[in-house]
Amino acid sequence: MLSKFIVSFCAAALMSTSVAAQEQAAAAEPAEASVPAEENMLILDLSTGGRVTIQLYPQMAPNHVERVKRLTREGFYDGVIFHRVIEGFMAQTGDPTGTGTGGSELPDLKAEFHNFPHLRGVVSMARAETEDSANSQFFIVFYPRFALDKKYTVFGRVSGGMQYVDAINRGVPPSNPSRILQASIAADGKAPPAPRSTAPVLEQEISVDDLNAPINP
Structure with missing residues (x-):
């Protein structure tokens, strides 16, 4: 009788642990699911005449996504120019000085490199020579640029516009x-x-050296 009681008690304890684990997992899921998709969607209204939507990837680069969202909500990027734009390569922005040497007052970010490639429309963080020097500047890729993979942190991709x-x-x-x-x-x-007139695209000859230049600010 005693052995049966022990077996029954052990079985009940295991079942209780299993149920507790399932409840904890279920409790964690709503917290993840409760974040609306719109919370990880960056919108850029450009002087070129329209609205660009960018899907952010917090699972891949949580700190970079959080930084861009914070600066966005602070109005940091409003009015900032695209200061380095190379045909067939990328458009870089995020420097309030417009020189490519500026950034925010927040500390630089530690790199969050991963396997997502630099495809057309990818949004990636610019940095200086050291890997952990990204701050506020980012660039949008016109055409695939796989040489940048695992050297610059991808944190989103254009989904519209x-x-x-x-x-x-x-x-x-x-x-x-x-x-x-x-x-x-x-x-x-x-x-x-308020809508503004669309600025024309200025054509410029770009050398091979320009195309191969690093994206360092």
Whole structure:
């Protein structure tokens, strides 16, 4: 009788542990699922005439996503120009000085390299020579650039409005730079700013050396 009681008690204890684990897992899932998709959607209203939506990847680069979201909500990117734009390569922005040497007052970020490739429309963090020097500047890739993989932190990809990215004025720096009129997070529901005339794309000859140049600010 005693042995049966012990077996029954052990079985009940195991079942109780299993149920507790399932309850903990179930409790964790709603917290993850409760984050609306719009919370990880970056919106850039560009001077090129339209709205660009960017899907952010917090699972791949949580600290970089959090940094961009924080700066966005602080209005840091509003009015900032695209200061380095190379045909067939990328458009870089995120420096309030417009020189490529500036950033935010927040500390630099530790790199979060992963396997997602630099495909067309990918949004990746610019940095200086050291890997852990990303701060506020980022770039959007026009065409695949696999040489950048695992050297720059990808934190998102354009999901809509890529034509407005393609229309960004070229130049290093451009003579008539395009700019971010307003940056916002979709969950905040900000309306687009008052429409402005679309700036024409300025053509510029780019050498092979320019195409192979690093994206260091």
